[in-house]
Amino acid sequence: MRIASITAAFGLVAMVACAPAPETAESSVTASGAFVVKPAPGRDVAGGGLTLTVTGEPMSLVGAETDIADTVELHTMSMDDGVMRMRKVDQMDVTEDAPLELKSGGNHLMLFGVSPDIEIGETAELVLTLTDADGTESTLTTQAEIRGLGD
Template sequence: MTIKQVLPVLTLVIASLACGAKKSEVVIENVVARKPPTGTNITAVFLTLKNNTGMDIALVGAHSDVANVTEVHESYNDNGIARMRRLEQIPIRAGGELVMQPGGFHIMLIDLKRELLENEQIPLKLSFSGYRTITVPATVKTMGGMAHH
């Protein structure tokens, strides 16, 4: 076999291994904590979550050691005014995806205990109903315009 013949085979093997590892799992990616503007002690975390468990689950809570209070939030538009509210849970169907992004779902870090540094990784613990608790690293990044609380 030439290298040109081997490479596609290798790629397939690696792809199927990666899929195998993610089977029956909750997969969380792109976990970013917005670097709070100077003088503020509140910020939001965004992420993408894929429910590959084959069961309906729900995100029911979050915790991070860097904040005194961590809440699951949703941004919404109230007659042209951007507001947020706390959610008791966010259901994620079997095979479904939860996208947390500016203007929508997010995790709110309230009353930060210390400054967050650019590119620092902070641990974020996510609690579910129907699934085990997961801790993922959130990378602190400066992000463009989103309304404050």
């Protein structure tokens, strides 16, 4: 009788342990296609990009950093009367319905003080800072491919 009670108790514990976790309002963010364009000789400013997708609640990209540059900024790009205008912004939003695509010729990352030692084909760590609707910060680390101009 005792063995049956112990076996039943272990069975109940096993069922609870294997139950699915409750769903939460948290988001999952992924980065893909990250890149940095190697600056022209004698220059230390570069552009970069990636695609961010989110599952769940919207997020905002609020910053980025890398060990190959002193500073990384978020920039928008627009054409005004035939003139390309880039502007630093504090955040860029990403939702399930609207992934964030940062690319050459569009919204992008600007890197200042880029190391002259980077080589095309290498990768660099890129750490992205995101916030949710409550202002809670999180980071996402990805690898950015070093590309040549026009690649």
